[in-house]
Amino acid sequence: xxxxxxxxxxxxxxxxxxxxxxxxxxxxxxxxxxxxxxxxxxxxxxxxxxxxxxxxxxxxxxxxxxxxxxxxxxxxxxxxxxxxxxxxxxxxxxxxxxxxxxxxxxxxxxxxxxxxxxxxxxxxxxxxxxxxxxxxxxxxxxxxxxxxxxxxxxxxxxxxxxxxxxxxxxxxxxxxxxxxxxxxxxxxxxxxxxxxxxxxxxxxxxxxxxxxxxxxxxxxxxxxxxxxxxxxxxxxxxxxxxxxxxxxxxxxxxxxxxxxxxxxxxxxxxxxxxxxxxxxxxxxxxxxxxxxxxxxxxxxxxxxxxxxxxxxxxxxxxxxxxxxxxxxxxxxxxxxxxxxxxxxxxxxxxxxxxx
Ligand code: IPM
Ligand code: MG
Numbered sequence: 001x002x003x004x005x006x007x008x009x010x011x012x013x014x015x016x017x018x019x020x021x022x023x024x025x026x027x028x029x030x031x032x033x034x035x036x037x038x039x040x041x042x043x044x045x046x047x048x049x050x051x052x053x054x055x056x057x058x059x060x061x062x063x064x065x066x067x068x069x070x071x072x073x074x075x076x077x078x079x080x081x082x083x084x085x086x087x088x089x090x091x092x093x094x095x096x097x098x099x100x101x102x103x104x105x106x107x108x109x110x111x112x113x114x115x116x117x118x119x120x121x122x123x124x125x126x127x128x129x130x131x132x133x134x135x136x137x138x139x140x141x142x143x144x145x146x147x148x149x150x151x152x153x154x155x156x157x158x159x160x161x162x163x164x165x166x167x168x169x170x171x172x173x174x175x176x177x178x179x180x181x182x183x184x185x186x187x188x189x190x191x192x193x194x195x196x197x198x199x200x201x202x203x204x205x206x207x208x209x210x211x212x213x214x215x216x217x218x219x220x221x222x223x224x225x226x227x228x229x230x231x232x233x234x235x236x237x238x239x240x241x242x243x244x245x246x247x248x249x250x251x252x253x254x255x256x257x258x259x260x261x262x263x264x265x266x267x268x269x270x271x272x273x274x275x276x277x278x279x280x281x282x283x284x285x286x287x288x289x290x291x292x293x294x295x296x297x298x299x300x301x302x303x304x305x306x307x308x309x310x311x312x313x314x315x316x317x318x319x320x321x322x323x324x325x326x327x328x329x330x331x332x333x334x335x336x337x338x339x340x341x342x343x344x345x346x347x348x349x350x351x352x353x354x355x
Pocket of ligand 1: 089094244
């Protein structure tokens with residue numbers, strides 16, 4: 001197949017994990033006979049430095065001409081003054097909104113090879129396989145806001161409409177149907193009006209999915225249950241901010257934030273794919289970055305936007321096999337274990353793919 005992928009390397013470790021991921025994509029193209037055109041655009045801090053805008057119009061145009069977007073990471077200390085009027089993260093929020101990417105899929109699973117590395121007891125982690133579906137273009141991230149005014153107050157409003165909740169709930173229910181048939185909806189309906197609307201709407205959507213077992217958890221309780229009984233979750237659906245927080249918490253179950261991929265989807269096949277991790281400026285340029293989150297994001301791109309399931313599985317299996325062989329990047333190595341560089345880890349994945 002022919003497809004165009006817009007790549008946005010961004011900041012920090014972003015460019016280095018992107019380079020390695022494109023090496024993996026090359027191997028996939030060869031092995032399965034595809035013709036991928038790779039374009040590139042600026043986003044985040046580097047875009048601010050070069051154009052003054054964290055998401056320049058040229059980048060949007062590049063992405064509009066592509067079948068999918070692969071993004072690495074944005075941000076860094078250079079641009080992190082919270083009072084600055086232009087910040088790298090604005091580029092991320094704007095691109096999600098521009099393309100109507102309202103459903104953010106964040107799968108979290110534990111790797112048997114890493115179970116002893118995670119801070120939770122290995123027996124609790126057995127069989128953990130969770131899909132977090134985070135609403136991505138609404139809620140408090142996109143409500144009304146006022147920066148601090150003269151009276152010394154500031155506000156953000158949390159707004160949800162029924163259609164916004166319905167569409168992300170449908171994504172979550174359909175995912176649950178294809179997986180373990182369970183959906184946990186997370187809210188704060190005991191306190192927030194917007195979250196009572198959330199719960200009521202999810203209950204209504206549930207009527208279309210009698211084969212899915214639905215339960216509700218308040219977000220504070222959910223944070224606890226994620227640590228005490230992680231293996232009992234299947235699909236979790238949550239609003240923008242709660243989903244953001246829960247997905248970082250859940251990443252601990254996988255052993256490292258560096259392992260987790262994500263897909264941000266709208267109502268078409270087009271999507272944006274990015275690792276859950278940030279730009280890790282402290283280790284940038286040292287060959288220490290874990291490229292797995294980015295490789296698995298590429299796998300999700302192949303699966304969801306290009307419908308290349310076998311290619312996606314090939315990448316996932318190659319990563320599994322390399323981990324099973326014992327190769328470790330710094331973030332997932334235990335004391336005394338050999339540490340592979342980003343490039344060495346990639347080479348091992350490529351070797352599995354080419355075998
Ligand atoms: C994420 C990040 C972003 C978010 C930040 C960088 C704006 O934490 O993708 O989870 O809050 O959505
Ligand atoms: Mg986050």
